[in-house]
Amino acid sequence: MVRTAFLALRSPQEQDPSEMIRGLASREEAHLVLVEDAVYNALDPRRAESLKEVAHEIYVAKDDLAAKGFSEADLKAGRVADYEGIVELIMEETERTVTL
Amino acid sequence: MTKTMTIIWRTGSMMAMDPNVATKLASAAVRKGYKVNMFGYGEGITAVKKGQTPKRFPNVGADLEALAKQGVAIALCETCYTARGFQRGEEIEGAKVGSLTNDLFGFVAESDRLITVAR
């Protein structure tokens, strides 16, 4: 099993991260990191459901979420993480990083 | 042994926050004790221009310069650099105008992780 950290930066309307993740890793291998406009993915209930189906762990960048006017309580999937947490995931908890 | 991370960033300095995401990742990695390399490719090279003075926006050039001072190796693609009219000497202190073949290859060869920041 090769654990992969997927990095998404674009808004839900620009890109559905679930399609590419499904093609590149199994759910158990897939961790998803949402930064910049991709954080909106975690706020939309339907998109959140489809992401939970393809990735077993979802990190949402804390600063980006706050900047856009939302907090952890608004998340329909995943949990907030700061950049140290994201680096920890990339360097220690996964073996590959794939930008979507 | 200290693990190494290489970040390739390919988005320009102002049109998106991507370069800021790259510097935030690099900075967090440095704080956690990792060795960090950064390579500017394509439009990403605009972020290393010396003398950026954005009003009220984050100054990615200054952030990169600070990272270089902390030991982050920063290189960029010369072909991309000259294609956009930049000349050697216009880059921030600590950035190397280099190439995919020499610099990125070396970075990747010594890295445990490769992160791409682009859109």
Place this chain on the structure above:
Amino acid sequence: MLVLVTKPPYGLEDAFAGLRLALAMAVNGMSVSVVMLEDGVYNAVATQKPDAVGMPSNVDATTELYDFDVPVYVVREDLAKRGLSDAAMFEGLKPVDRAALVEMVSTHDVVTTF
């Protein structure tokens, strides 16, 4: 290194930049594979005429990789979704099913996306 090409040719710099990066790594002896997927499969079309827009050829940038034993895969499902078949591709490309990508990601140490 695995290079994922997800963008179409000529409108954006990405696909060409990805193919050049793959070449630079391969020239140095790094083991590299390229996958064209999503809109990146448009780079596989044999009848491209980049001269019409004054751009360098992504076909040439791809076939130059063959000299350094870089396999270039094209995802069948993404071709089909865009109304294209294997027959539309230029020579030397290797069509693969999407299911093959999981294995490909796991057998390459690093991945970069264009």
